[in-house]
Amino acid sequence: MTMLRQNKFRAGRAMLLSAIGVLVLNSGACRRGSRSQEENKISAVSVTAERASPVVTRLPGAEYDIWPSGYVQAYQIQKRTSRRFSIEQQEAGAASWGDKLWVDGKEVSDFVYDFKSHKEYDVRSKIGKLGKRVEVKARSMSKQIEKTLALEVFDDFPNMAVEQLTYLNLGTADIRLDRIQAQRHRLDASIVVVSGQRNAFWSFHGASMEAERDAVFPIPIGFSQRNVMASPVAVKGELGSVGGGVPVVALWTATLGLAIGHVEPLSQAVAFPVHTFPDGVVETYMEVEPGARLKSHEQYSTPRSFVATYTGDYFEPLSLYAQVMSRQGSPPAKPGSAAYGAEWVARADDAGAAPAQIAARIPQLKALNVRWVTLAGKWFGASGDWQPRGETFSAEAIQELVTGLHRQGILAGLSWTPLAVEDGEAGRKSGGARVAKDHPEWLVLDKSGHHARTGHNLAALCPAVPEVQEYIKQAVVRFIQTWGFDGLRLEDVYTVPDCHNPAHHHKSPQDSQRAIAEVHKQILLTVKSLRPEGAVTIASGGTPPNFAWLPYVNKVETGGPAGSPQVRHGIKMYKALLGPAAAVSANTIEGTGSREDLGGEFASTVGLGAVVGARFNRSAGADDAGYKKWLKIYNDLMLSQGEFQNLYVTGFDDPEGYVIQQHEKTYFAFFASQPDKPWKGELDLRGLKRGRFRVFDYANGKELGTVTSPRLRIAVQFTGYLLLEVSPQQ
Numbered sequence: 001m002t003m004l005r006q007n008k009f010r011a012g013r014a015m016l017l018s019a020i021g022v023l024v025l026n027s028g029a030c031r032r033g034s035r036s037q038e039e040n041k042i043s044a045v046s047v048t049a050e051r052a053s054p055v056v057t058r059l060p061g062a063e064y065d066i067w068p069s070g071y072v073q074a075y076q077i078q079k080r081t082s083r084r085f086s087i088e089q090q091e092a093g094a095a096s097w098g099d100k101l102w103v104d105g106k107e108v109s110d111f112v113y114d115f116k117s118h119k120e121y122d123v124r125s126k127i128g129k130l131g132k133r134v135e136v137k138a139r140s141m142s143k144q145i146e147k148t149l150a151l152e153v154f155d156d157f158p159n160m161a162v163e164q165l166t167y168l169n170l171g172t173a174d175i176r177l178d179r180i181q182a183q184r185h186r187l188d189a190s191i192v193v194v195s196g197q198r199n200a201f202w203s204f205h206g207a208s209m210e211a212e213r214d215a216v217f218p219i220p221i222g223f224s225q226r227n228v229m230a231s232p233v234a235v236k237g238e239l240g241s242v243g244g245g246v247p248v249v250a251l252w253t254a255t256l257g258l259a260i261g262h263v264e265p266l267s268q269a270v271a272f273p274v275h276t277f278p279d280g281v282v283e284t285y286m287e288v289e290p291g292a293r294l295k296s297h298e299q300y301s302t303p304r305s306f307v308a309t310y311t312g313d314y315f316e317p318l319s320l321y322a323q324v325m326s327r328q329g330s331p332p333a334k335p336g337s338a339a340y341g342a343e344w345v346a347r348a349d350d351a352g353a354a355p356a357q358i359a360a361r362i363p364q365l366k367a368l369n370v371r372w373v374t375l376a377g378k379w380f381g382a383s384g385d386w387q388p389r390g391e392t393f394s395a396e397a398i399q400e401l402v403t404g405l406h407r408q409g410i411l412a413g414l415s416w417t418p419l420a421v422e423d424g425e426a427g428r429k430s431g432g433a434r435v436a437k438d439h440p441e442w443l444v445l446d447k448s449g450h451h452a453r454t455g456h457n458l459a460a461l462c463p464a465v466p467e468v469q470e471y472i473k474q475a476v477v478r479f480i481q482t483w484g485f486d487g488l489r490l491e492d493v494y495t496v497p498d499c500h501n502p503a504h505h506h507k508s509p510q511d512s513q514r515a516i517a518e519v520h521k522q523i524l525l526t527v528k529s530l531r532p533e534g535a536v537t538i539a540s541g542g543t544p545p546n547f548a549w550l551p552y553v554n555k556v557e558t559g560g561p562a563g564s565p566q567v568r569h570g571i572k573m574y575k576a577l578l579g580p581a582a583a584v585s586a587n588t589i590e591g592t593g594s595r596e597d598l599g600g601e602f603a604s605t606v607g608l609g610a611v612v613g614a615r616f617n618r619s620a621g622a623d624d625a626g627y628k629k630w631l632k633i634y635n636d637l638m639l640s641q642g643e644f645q646n647l648y649v650t651g652f653d654d655p656e657g658y659v660i661q662q663h664e665k666t667y668f669a670f671f672a673s674q675p676d677k678p679w680k681g682e683l684d685l686r687g688l689k690r691g692r693f694r695v696f697d698y699a700n701g702k703e704l705g706t707v708t709s710p711r712l713r714i715a716v717q718f719t720g721y722l723l724l725e726v727s728p729q730q
Contacts, residue, residue: 045132045153047120055118057134057151061158062309066136067091068113070098070149071184072163074258074309086309087256089186089281097186099165102179103143111138111147126328127162127263128154144171160308160320162263166301169294177290183260183305184285189253198280199223201253202651204314204573205274206246206261208494210235211541212561216314216569218651219251219282224275230267230513230548232454232497240457243495244516244546246577248321249274249284250314254652259308259317260284265328267495267513267548268303315646318576325547333524333554335583336533338411338486340640341371342631343585343613345415345489348377354392355401366408368628369635372535373405374413374489383458384421384433386475395483402484413535414479415489418472418519419496423451423459435461435471442468444512445501452497460496462504464515472519476526480534487535488527489557490520495546513548520549537585542566544573555583557613564600568656568671571608575644583640586610600675602630603699603721607669609639609660633698637725639667647686655679655722659687667698668724680717685726688712692729699723 049055054065054073063075063084071091075084091097101108113136123133131154138147146168153161165182169175189200201219207227209215232243248261249272262268271287286305294300306324310316326332344365346353358373365373379398381389388395402412421443424432436443436459444460446452451459461468479485496516498509506512527534538545539557550556556578558570567586574584586605605612612634614627634640639660648657660667666688672679685693685707695704695714699721706729707714716722 041130043122043130043132044155045130047132047134049115049118055115055134055136057132057153057161059153059155059158062153062161064151064153064161064307066113066115066134066149066151067098068115069096070111070113070136070138070147071096072098072151072161072307074161074185074307076159076256076309076311085192085256087187087189087191087251087253087258089188089191097184099149099184100179100181101145101147101167101177103145103175103177105178108140108143108145110142111140111145113138113149123152123154125152125154127152127324128156128327130155139170143175144169145175146170157320157324159310160306160324162304162306164301164304166299167294168299169296172296174296175294177292177294177300180288180290180302181285182288182302183307185258185260185283185307187251187258187282187284188280189282190280192256193253196253199276199282201251201282202313203252203274204248204250204259204318205272206248206544207233207272208242208245208540208543208546209233210242211239211543211559214542214562214566214569215544215573216650219274219276221276221280223282225273227272227274229271230269230495230510230546232495238457239455239492240453241455241494242540242543244540244544244548246318246321246544246547246550246573247272248317250317251282251284252310252313252649252651254649255311257310257312257314257316259310259314259321260286260305261308261317261321262286262303262305263321263324263328264303265325265330267510267516267546269498269510269513270303312646313650313652315572315576315650318573319646322577322579325551330547330551332551332578332582333536335554336535338371338533339535339555339583340611340638341411342369342634343372343374343413343611344370345374345376345613348375348379348393353377355397359401359404362404362408362410365410368631370410370631372411372413372487374415374487374537375401376415376489376491379414380416382422382433383417383456384435384461386416386479399483406484411486412484413487413489413537414483414485415491415539416475416479417455417492418475418490418523419461419463419468419516420454420456420458420492421461425451425459439467441501441503442471443501444497444499446497447500449500452499454496455492455494460512462499462501462512462515463496463519464499464506464511465504469519469522473522473526476523477530480527480530486531486533487537487555488523489537489539490523490553491539493538493540493546493549494543495548516546517548517552520552524552524554535583542570545577547577550577555585555611557585558610564604564671564675565656567601567604568608568658569650571604571610572644572646572650572658575609576646580644581609581641584610585613600671600720602626603669603723604671606630606634606637606639607660607667607721607723608658609642609644611640637662637667637698642667645687655683657683657686661687664728666726668722668726670718670722670724672718672720675720678717678719682713682715683722685712685714685724688726689728693726694729696725696727697722698725
């Protein structure tokens with residue numbers, strides 16, 4: 001169980017007013033003795049309450065009301081008029097939409113909050129140096145449990161409120177906490193959408209699920225999805241399981257959105273279910289299953305969750321979440337210039353990808369200015385040992401290939417799955433990896449004492465074991481220092497199962513998941529120590545990444561088995577999480593298995609500022625005219641190093657729009673919702689400053705005319721996509 005840590009807050013005087021009216025405190029700075037100016041700034045957050053009304057926490061731009069059941073409703077405040085807006089239904093009458101608790105198999109529903117004795121503190125933390133913490137207590141007489149709802153709001157992040165629930169056993173008998181639902185919200189799009197349906201939201205779901213399932217989509221009637229985080233998630237097919245995820249769920253309309261998630265630095269086995277009621281109202285919340293037994297006067301605290309309100313789409317809350325996590329010690333790694341080089345991924349299990357055949361393609365690759373060649377697929381004998389297999393992929397042949405690439409100025413990458421290991425079980429013909437035989441004590445065990453299964457139905461090395469961490473580090477040294485590779489591509493990396501191996505002496509079975517970050521941190525540090533410009537890439541298919549390892553890669557790869565829209569949604573997700581100039585590879589060219597969408601895939605990559613990647617050996621090859629055209633455009637413009645700007649709302653702007661700022665030029669990418677039908681109309685070129693601008697279709701080499709402020713719109717007709725370069729004119 002997790003105990004509530006004692007925080008050091010400066011106590012403030014609770015303000016009990018007779019109305020819900022608020023007092024906004026002026027932020028400023030003053031000097032008191034030897035205290036610094038920063039320490040004496042006053043928070044702009046104000047708190048008001050009375051017995052029969054909600055506790056209102058307000059600051060410029062946002063408001064958070066705690067209703068009688070503990071329901072926290074978020075509002076966005078319009079600066080010009082001070083009007084507040086929310087897409088949440090307001091709790092009224094006998095409704096009880098707040099948090100829920102199940103103890104010893106039954107729901108405890110008789111908690112009563114005491115708003116009169118709420119407490120207010122100044123709060124300083126890694127998230128923000130200025131803010132307020134509000135605590136409201138409730139008590140269940142049937143179970144003798146005291147609950148404390150703590151809400152923290154920071155001046156630096158006015159659109160986010162952080163919540164934590166703490167349960168204290170006041171009785172004399174032990175109790176078991178079965179399930180907790182916190183951060184519950186009921187959303188109704190019709191509040192802000194005229195004549196709209198209640199479920200008229202687009203959504204982002206951070207759970208890692210099937211690669212073919214796009215994480216961004218509109219919410220239908222009858223929808224239900226659990227969104228499990230951190231733990232493995234079973235999927236159909238050879239992959240077997242995925243898992244991990246970004247602990248955020250977001251829903252939005254054209255004008256207003258709401259997101260929830262958690263802000264704990266370590267992985268947490270939680271879920272963020274989203275479902276619709278028959279009337280179309282959408283509900284979401286954070287669910288935890290502690291399974292913890294509390295003795296008398298012991299307490300349990302939930303992971304810190306958040307609610308955020310925003311204008312825009314999922315980019316906004318993901319960017320906000322990334323900023324908060326960065327402040328808590330998880331900033332994204334910075335990519336070197338080499339990470340932006342165009343890449344060819346050669347799979348060892350594809351025809352034409354033996355070392356000698358790859359070497360024969362080097363002149364073509366050099367002519368196309370391909371910067372990386374990454375060896376993927378079954379180049380190894382057994383997962384876990386990561387040693388070359390057979391004569392075709394011998395250590396000597398691999399090293400000769402790397403040397404040949406280096407002679408031509410091409411960097412070499414190697415693909416592997418660090419913690420996966422073949423154990424000779426689960427119906428595999430292989431006898432298993434040597435590491436599994438020599439060190440069975442390193443493996444993750446399930447509750448029954450058997451090898452727990454991970455992706456591709458493989459066993460897993462436990463990342464919390466120090467010897468495993470050193471073993472992985474030495475493998476990296478072999479790949480980079482001995483074999484000469486310049487970077488690593490971590491493929492099909494998601495999460496690991498709970499570990500019940502008694503030899504590991506875990507405090508919790510989830511220690512295995514919480515140690516993933518340390519393994520990936522060591523991989524990145526080792527690569528960078530041997531190759532300062534080296535790239536560590538994660539490839540997790542089309543699913544959202546595991547945020548635990550995301551800060552320890554300097555390049556990411558998004559897939560799109562469901563087609564080009566999934567590619568674009570993935571690129572936008574990573575630009576939000578890692579920064580507007582993040583090195584995001586869309587290594588999906590021909591990933592759908594069809595060449596009909598080749599132009600759309602390249603346009604989705606180049607137009608959104610992603611790094612071009614391809615698998616030429618699956619069809620026509622590197623001499624194909626399409627590859628030549630798009631690789632030249634990519635290398636000439638290098639939009640992947642530009643700044644991604646979120647100026648169009650996914651799901652509500654038609655056509656779908658994206659913006660990249662590169663020096664003094666602005667690049668727009670538009671995609672029709674029906675790619676096989678012509679789109680005709682006026683495009684709103686957002687983000688441009690005052691002046692006159694030249695508009696150029698850089699994919700087709702066509703001049704489209706000029707636009708002049710204040711009317712920065714242009715009439716066009718296109719099919720599928722349109723890529724524009726807009727430059728200022730004197």
